[in-house]
Amino acid sequence: MKKITYLIFIAIFFSCESSREVEEVNLYSQRHYAVDELQYENFTKLTGIKVNVTKANADELIQRLKNEGDKTEADLFITVDVGKLWQAGDMGLLQKINNDIINPNINQSLLDKNNYWVPVTYRSRILVYSNERVDKSELSSYEDLANDKWKDRILVRSSSNSYNQALMSSLVANLGIEETQKWSAAIVKNFARNPKGNDRDQVKAIAAGQGDVAIVNSYYIGLLLSSQNEEELNAGKSVSVFFPNQGENQRGAHINVSGIALTKNSKNKENAIKLIKYLQTDEAQKTYVNNTYEYSVNPSISPNEIVRGWGDFKMDDLDLNLLGSKRDEAIRIFDKSGWK
Amino acid sequence: MSSKKKLVVLLLITLILTIPIIVLIFSTIGTNLSNFNYLWDYLLVDYSINTIKLVFMTIFFSLLFGVLPAWFVSTTNFKLKKIYDLLLYLPLAIPTYIMAFTYSDIVSYTGPIQSFFRNYTPKFAEIINVDYLQIEFLSILLSLSLYPYVYTTCRIAFSRIGTSYINLSKTLGLSEFSTFFKIAIPISRAAIFSGLFLIVMEVLNEYGAVNYFGVNTYTSGIFRAWGPMVDIQTASLLAVFLFIVVALFFILERYVNSKYKFNYAINTSVRSYFPNSKIKYVIINLVCLVPIILGFTIPIIHMLKNILKKSLNHDFFDVLSLTGNTIFVSIIASIFIIIFSILIQFINRISKSRLNKILGDVVSLSYAMPGAVIGIALILLFTIVGKFFETLFIGSFLVLIYAYVVRYMAVGISPIKSSFEKQPESIDQTAQSLGLKTANLLNKIYIPINRSAIIIAFLLCFVDIMKDLPLTLILRPFNFDTLATQTYEYAIEEMLARSSLYSFAIVFLGTFMLIILKNTLNKEIDVS
Numbered sequence: 001m002k003k004i005t006y007l008i009f010i011a012i013f014f015s016c017e018s019s020r021e022v023e024e025v026n027l028y029s030q031r032h033y034a035v036d037e038l039q040y041e042n043f044t045k046l047t048g049i050k051v052n053v054t055k056a057n058a059d060e061l062i063q064r065l066k067n068e069g070d071k072t073e074a075d076l077f078i079t080v081d082v083g084k085l086w087q088a089g090d091m092g093l094l095q096k097i098n099n100d101i102i103n104p105n106i107n108q109s110l111l112d113k114n115n116y117w118v119p120v121t122y123r124s125r126i127l128v129y130s131n132e133r134v135d136k137s138e139l140s141s142y143e144d145l146a147n148d149k150w151k152d153r154i155l156v157r158s159s160s161n162s163y164n165q166a167l168m169s170s171l172v173a174n175l176g177i178e179e180t181q182k183w184s185a186a187i188v189k190n191f192a193r194n195p196k197g198n199d200r201d202q203v204k205a206i207a208a209g210q211g212d213v214a215i216v217n218s219y220y221i222g223l224l225l226s227s228q229n230e231e232e233l234n235a236g237k238s239v240s241v242f243f244p245n246q247g248e249n250q251r252g253a254h255i256n257v258s259g260i261a262l263t264k265n266s267k268n269k270e271n272a273i274k275l276i277k278y279l280q281t282d283e284a285q286k287t288y289v290n291n292t293y294e295y296s297v298n299p300s301i302s303p304n305e306i307v308r309g310w311g312d313f314k315m316d317d318l319d320l321n322l323l324g325s326k327r328d329e330a331i332r333i334f335d336k337s338g339w340k
Numbered sequence: 341m342s343s344k345k346k347l348v349v350l351l352l353i354t355l356i357l358t359i360p361i362i363v364l365i366f367s368t369i370g371t372n373l374s375n376f377n378y379l380w381d382y383l384l385v386d387y388s389i390n391t392i393k394l395v396f397m398t399i400f401f402s403l404l405f406g407v408l409p410a411w412f413v414s415t416t417n418f419k420l421k422k423i424y425d426l427l428l429y430l431p432l433a434i435p436t437y438i439m440a441f442t443y444s445d446i447v448s449y450t451g452p453i454q455s456f457f458r459n460y461t462p463k464f465a466e467i468i469n470v471d472y473l474q475i476e477f478l479s480i481l482l483s484l485s486l487y488p489y490v491y492t493t494c495r496i497a498f499s500r501i502g503t504s505y506i507n508l509s510k511t512l513g514l515s516e517f518s519t520f521f522k523i524a525i526p527i528s529r530a531a532i533f534s535g536l537f538l539i540v541m542e543v544l545n546e547y548g549a550v551n552y553f554g555v556n557t558y559t560s561g562i563f564r565a566w567g568p569m570v571d572i573q574t575a576s577l578l579a580v581f582l583f584i585v586v587a588l589f590f591i592l593e594r595y596v597n598s599k600y601k602f603n604y605a606i607n608t609s610v611r612s613y614f615p616n617s618k619i620k621y622v623i624i625n626l627v628c629l630v631p632i633i634l635g636f637t638i639p640i641i642h643m644l645k646n647i648l649k650k651s652l653n654h655d656f657f658d659v660l661s662l663t664g665n666t667i668f669v670s671i672i673a674s675i676f677i678i679i680f681s682i683l684i685q686f687i688n689r690i691s692k693s694r695l696n697k698i699l700g701d702v703v704s705l706s707y708a709m710p711g712a713v714i715g716i717a718l719i720l721l722f723t724i725v726g727k728f729f730e731t732l733f734i735g736s737f738l739v740l741i742y743a744y745v746v747r748y749m750a751v752g753i754s755p756i757k758s759s760f761e762k763q764p765e766s767i768d769q770t771a772q773s774l775g776l777k778t779a780n781l782l783n784k785i786y787i788p789i790n791r792s793a794i795i796i797a798f799l800l801c802f803v804d805i806m807k808d809l810p811l812t813l814i815l816r817p818f819n820f821d822t823l824a825t826q827t828y829e830y831a832i833e834e835m836l837a838r839s840s841l842y843s844f845a846i847v848f849l850g851t852f853m854l855i856i857l858k859n860t861l862n863k864e865i866d867v868s
Contacts, residue, residue, distance in 0.1 A: 053819055
């Protein structure tokens with residue numbers, strides 16, 4: 001028994017004291033797609049800098065960053081919801097980035113006005129509708145989903161999902177609390193079922209006839225349409241994509257950014273900046289769009305073929321930080337209107 | 341060892357194991373109650389009702405899946421008995437969230453069942469085309485992966501009832517039906533209760549599956565406060581309340597356990613107590629096969645089907661390396677749990693002080709906290725410790741292993757505790773009269789005599805830690821993945837097929853451990 005105990009202590013000791021001589025950069029990431037690993041491998045090949053990653057959900061990583069304080073090993077923080085980047089900035093966990101680090105080709109409306117984060121990809125929260133039961137002309141905007149004609153026809157996941165929280169924040173920012181509250185109360189009455197499942201499940205529910213219109217992130221449709229499972233493919237084909245709020249005087253479809261930020265207490269700042277720069281290069285941006293169904297932040301890089309098929313769309317050019325700062329109001333609206 | 345020394349050792353161990361919870365409780369002092377009141381007004385009542393519903397439904401189905409098979413396997417001789425006995429444990433190897441995601445996929449509109457019927461009998465397909473993401477279905481799925489806790493405890497209890505009770509019951513003219521309800525169940529209620537306790541804990545901790553099913557439970561409220569409301573104090577406060585409620589139940593369980601202490605006639609060899617008829621044979625097979633097929637066979641087949649899809653380029657090397665990681669942390673943490681459990685129980689046993697007994701129980705309470713909350717508690721604790729030592733501990737294996745030990749102590753301590761309690765005291769006296777010192781008493785008597793229980797405790801810990809998700813996600817070092825985290829990452833990115841290989845590896849590893857456990861258990865309860 002004693003021997004075993006000694007061995008364990010030795011093992012733990014060595015595992016804690018792994019050598020940190022090599023050039024490296026440490027990342028806290030909410031992103032965990034296969035493409036990310038590919039990006040980091042490519043970066044390492046190019047620069048020789050090793051990328052260490054800890055993946056968890058954004059709230060947990062923020063908590064860790066906050067408590068680790070100036071001792072944190074994390075140099076960078078990546079999220080799939082810009083609201084969380086705003087939050088980290090607001091909590092004083094990030095440091096500002098110089099303008100010269102930002103690739104001038106990036107769509108200006110996607111940039112952080114406070115210079116705390118840099119966008120790497122973006123996605124839109126769009127509508128999909130049943131080809132059988134909905135005519136495209138019936139759809140217009142997010143606001144219109146509160147209309148009585150959609151009673152028992154709307155599908156969406158729960159309010160604990162951060163993509164929904166970001167969408168609601170955008171409505172608060174655009175329409176004000178009162179209007180958004182009214183909208184939320186009305187749309188909840190139109191739900192075909194209690195919010196549940198993930199985004200793909202909403203599409204499947206349309207295929208199954210449980211509802212007619214769903215609010216989902218654009219890239220999940222791409223995933224369904226490229227599925228090797230014939231049934232999933234059929235489900236994907238039974239719906240069409242609609243970008244809401246595209247009218248002349250309308251603000252455009254809601255988008256959310258996956259972005260990267262430099263932590264306040266970064267110890268490998270130079271390497272971290274190299275990685276931030278790399279992720280904005282054409283090469284990295286092409287890697288993103290070819291392996292996921294996200295949009296590139298560089299307008300000159302066109303998205304994946306499936307995504308291209310949906311056509312161009314006008315995006316809501318709201319200051320993206322509002323997706324974070326309006327979050328608290330958004331949550332209260334969800335709860336008061338009974339959006340589970 | 342003097343009694344003071346014993347108390348100091350025990351206090352030290354207890355402190356090590358409970359300090360994260362203590363820090364958490366202190367951190368809630370001065371919480372601004374506005375968010376709490378808000379949550380209470382809008383969500384918590386509804387969430388609490390959901391939680392109670394889910395807990396009771398899961399208890400109901402777990403009893404259904406677990407108790408009757410345990411009765412038949414323990415008291416009746418039939419073909420396949422040994423195989424059933426083993427297979428009935430195996431769903432424990434499937435984490436609840438994997439069970440939920442897998443079944444949701446199977447019964448979904450695009451899943452194999454509905455697709456099949458759409459192709460062959462469209463009318464029937466329409467009938468079964470319903471929304472399966474309901475609380476009732478969720479409770480069945482949770483109980484499918486949790487009923488083995490009840491099965492295990494009942495299996496041991498039933499096989500120890502012994503012939504004397506059964507013969508008495510027969511002499512009194514009771515049928516098997518009456519014997520089961522009037523003798524076996526009342527005698528075994530402590531065992532059933534302790535199995536159910538673990539199940540309730542797991543249901544309260546569950547977050548992934550309940551969120552997916554749109555069933556908001558109390559734990560969802562904790563995450564509501566923590567996540568979008570950015571109020572960690574309120575989240576901790578909610579966790580502390582949950583902790584208190586569970587602690588009360590825990591005390592109740594101990595009370596029930598101590599009140600109903602029966603003298604099991606361990607020495608009776610188990611044989612077939614009741615006559616077999618053809619109908620009974622059919623019933624037995626049905627009762628045993630339903631949980632096995634639903635809880636193990638179907639999910640495994642579905643995983644294998646996903647794995648064998650040629651289109652997915654599996655990285656088998658990655659699976660192997662993550663299996664290595666999983667085994668590494670699970671073994672180390674389990675060993676620590678076992679060492680602490682033995683020490684605590686041994687001191688309890690030789691000192692017989694009431695305070696020591698209470699301390700021994702307190703260390704199990706952290707099982708009542710949601711894993712993610714323990715994670716926060718550890719972060720809070722090591723922020724303080726880190727300032728003191730001027731280094732960062734968070735994100736090291738040390739903290740991760742420590743977290744597992746704190747969280748899963750209850751799993752390891754309970755088999756060791758019950759085994760120690762069964763050991764006749766005359767052994768201690770004889771040993772001491774022969775001049776054996778305390779340390780030798782532990783080394784030469786306690787550890788060898790309770791070897792099976794120690795192995796069982798180790799394996800149970802291993803299986804639970806191997807499945808752990810929340811602690812690993814929050815506290816892991818850079819570039820460290822386990823099978824559970826990888827499965828989860830693919831599953832939440834809605835790539836269930838891709839996650840199958842990793843979940844299969846978890847199940848495979850768990851099954852392997854459970855088979856060893858079963859063999860050890862067989863020796864323990866002497867199933868002939």
